[in-house]
Each structure stands twice: as C-alpha cells, then as structure tokens.
Amino acid sequence: MTVRDKSSQQNSSPDLPPPDGDALAHSQKLDAHIRQLIEQSGGWISFARFMELALYAPGLGYYSAGAAKFGKEGDFVTAPEISPLFSRCLAGQLCEVLEQTGGGDVLELGAGSGVMAADILRQMDTRDCLPDEYLILEVSADLRRRQQDFLSEAVPELVQRVRWLDALPENFVGAIVANEVMDALPVERIRAAAEGLQVQGVVAADEGFAWQDRPATDELIADWEAVCGDLPQPPDPGFESELCRQLGPWVGALAGALQRGVILLIDYGLPRSQYYHPERSDGTLLCHYRHRAHPDPLRFAGIQDITAWVDFTRAAEAAVDNDLEVMGFSTQAHFLMAAGLQQILEQVPAGTTQRSVELASQVSKLTLPGEMGERFKVIGMSRDVDHCLSGFALRDLTHTL
Numbered sequence: 001m002t003v004r005d006k007s008s009q010q011n012s013s014p015d016l017p018p019p020d021g022d023a024l025a026h027s028q029k030l031d032a033h034i035r036q037l038i039e040q041s042g043g044w045i046s047f048a049r050f051m052e053l054a055l056y057a058p059g060l061g062y063y064s065a066g067a068a069k070f071g072k073e074g075d076f077v078t079a080p081e082i083s084p085l086f087s088r089c090l091a092g093q094l095c096e097v098l099e100q101t102g103g104g105d106v107l108e109l110g111a112g113s114g115v116m117a118a119d120i121l122r123q124m125d126t127r128d129c130l131p132d133e134y135l136i137l138e139v140s141a142d143l144r145r146r147q148q149d150f151l152s153e154a155v156p157e158l159v160q161r162v163r164w165l166d167a168l169p170e171n172f173v174g175a176i177v178a179n180e181v182m183d184a185l186p187v188e189r190i191r192a193a194a195e196g197l198q199v200q201g202v203v204a205a206d207e208g209f210a211w212q213d214r215p216a217t218d219e220l221i222a223d224w225e226a227v228c229g230d231l232p233q234p235p236d237p238g239f240e241s242e243l244c245r246q247l248g249p250w251v252g253a254l255a256g257a258l259q260r261g262v263i264l265l266i267d268y269g270l271p272r273s274q275y276y277h278p279e280r281s282d283g284t285l286l287c288h289y290r291h292r293a294h295p296d297p298l299r300f301a302g303i304q305d306i307t308a309w310v311d312f313t314r315a316a317e318a319a320v321d322n323d324l325e326v327m328g329f330s331t332q333a334h335f336l337m338a339a340g341l342q343q344i345l346e347q348v349p350a351g352t353t354q355r356s357v358e359l360a361s362q363v364s365k366l367t368l369p370g371e372m373g374e375r376f377k378v379i380g381m382s383r384d385v386d387h388c389l390s391g392f393a394l395r396d397l398t399h400t401l
Helices: 021-040 047-056 084-101 115-126 141-154 218-228 247-257 312-321 332-338 341-347 353-367
Strands: 002-007 105-109 134-137 162-165 172-179 188-191 198-204 209-215 240-243 258-270 286-289 292-294 305-307 325-331 376-383
Touching: 021 047, 021 198, 047 188, 047 198, 047 305, 084 115, 084 172, 084 258, 084 332, 084 341, 084 353, 105 115, 115 134, 115 141, 141 162, 172 247, 188 218, 218 240, 247 258, 247 312, 247 376, 258 312, 312 325, 312 376, 325 332, 332 341, 332 353, 332 376, 341 353
Parallel strands: 105 134, 105 172, 134 162, 172 258
Antiparallel strands: 002 209, 188 198, 188 240, 198 209, 258 376, 286 292, 286 305, 325 376
C-alpha cells in the first residue's frame, strides 16, 4: 500500500479563513468520530466512506448539521439563488410534464434553502398549472425546518400544497427534479498504476487525516474496466479520478418510484469521454468553504461541502437499465434558452437602470460558458411520456453520452 504525503490539519492557511470557535469545535467532534470509525475498520477507510461521513454523519455531517450552507451566509450559491429566472424556466418545463401526465405532483430532491420551490410554485400558479402537491424529500432535519419557515413566509398562499417526505413515494405521477444533488453523492477515488488499479483511502494522521492507497477490489476493478471500455484508450499510470458507484442505484431508486412522468437532473458534469479525458488527470473533486473553492477534502470535516462532477453517461446508463427513456441532454444555457428564458425576461417589469444591469448579470451567470452555462448540464429521463420537453429542443447532446 502507498501512503501519500498529503495530510489535513484544522489550522488556517493563507488562502482559507480559519473557522470560528463553534465551527472548529463541531469539526473536531466529527474528526474524532471519523478517527474512531477508522480505528474500528482496521486503520483505513475508503474515501467514499470518508465523504459519506463528512457530509451525512447524523447530527455531525455537513448536510445533517445546522450551519448555513446556501447563499451569502453559506459556502456556495446555487442557480435558483442567483436568479428566479432559473426556477421560472424550470417551472415551465414542469407544466409541460403535468400537461402530458394529466396532472400529478412535483417532487424536489434536496430543496436547499427553499428558494427554488417558492419560485417554481409562484410561476406554476401564474401559469395555472399548479401540481396537486409539491413534495420535498429532504434528508436534513435542519434544512427541512429552514425550508418550512421560508416557504411559510415566501408563499403563504401556496404552502399548503407543500409536503415533506422521509422516503421516495410509490407510484409517483408527475415531475421529479434535482438541482445540484448528484455532485454530493459519495465517490470512490481511484488511481491508475502500473501495478494495477489503486483505490484511495483515508487514515488517521498525527494531525487530521492522510491519504493511503490500496489495491482496488475485484468489484471496483470491473467497474473501472467497464468505464475504460467506453474510452478511446485506457488512462495512463498516474491518472486519478472518481467513480460514483452510488449514482446508478440512486437513479434506479428514482426509476422505481416513477410510474409515469419525467425526471430532470441538473448538475455540473460531463459525458464519460470528457470526464475521463487524459488532460483531466487529477479528477474533479472540489470543496466549497465560505465561498472559496479548494481541492483538499480532508480538511474541515463537517463544515465544508465536498463535491465531484457527474459522469452523465453513468446516469444515462442507469436510466436505460431501469426502463427509462433518456429524453434529452443539454447544457444549462441551451436548456434555459429553449425553455423560454428570453420570453420570461421580457415579462419582467421595466425598472431602473440598476435593475436592468442586475438582470443582465443574472442571465450571464446562468448562461455564459465561463460561468454556469456550459459546466452545468440537464438530463431528462421519462416513462410513458409521448413528447420531449421543449428545453431540449435547441441543442440535444444525448449522442455524446
């Protein structure tokens, strides 16, 4: 096995502000919990297990604890918080789904701050196509409380349609939507090596944690070989990347819940051939801490987000394996433009020059290639729906999957 000379410490660095006392204490508590589990596991856990604990350990993980995560007070900003234009475009697509299914519900997975739910409900109300219920599946009890408080204030006349779930529904009819959920699914970190595929894991160090490589299991090797079979040539030794082995079962669970309708998944990611391109030899793993992006996931456990880009080919394969049709795949920019972004923008009442500048800035962030426009993709999956959504009409990239 190989021990890499990267370790994680909780002290500050020139590029990252130090956590305050409460945040540091929280992180140290989770550190102790992870160290105990590492010891119980023989001194090593896979990075996927570490990421799962850092994000979802009950009461301690980043998404299960109570700190602010979204918006200016959190660690990152999502598209719905950049502009309500995003959610209004999305609402139009949800209306198209309900028109084809003859009514039904909307299910949002991981509703964050609740901003997207509020804006979608307002727009669907304006278009007279409200769902029977707006369901929210939220794993974080703290976020659920925040969403309930926010929606009660933001859309008091519509909040009675909102219902929170503890698990996926059965025989669901309507539209399922998830914005920036897949990137937070735990991933395996792997490294191609002359001696064979290595899986990167985590061990306890004198201060914090350190990386340690071990030979990959036969199951992981088989998964990697299947991925390499889709590539022009296998990656060279030294190539590092991620395998999100939870993505397939996750899509499968959504497919199992869907009786009729559409699943829309929005996230940053790439088709497989681009995801595992030789020039992307360090992988896509990224952390978000106080609106700063950095590459060290072993620091600040429980108080920073850990993400990886999405292999959309894996998501599409899972859809087909579970008898869903891939109805479309596009960039966020082309999806929003095809979904009526310009028309919705024209409906915004004319205001001050400053307001016009703000709107132009919002559109730029949502659509420009250097912002979210190209990095973020939208994939649509359907069952027993006859017509493709208009959002995929401008540029459908399904052939790249």
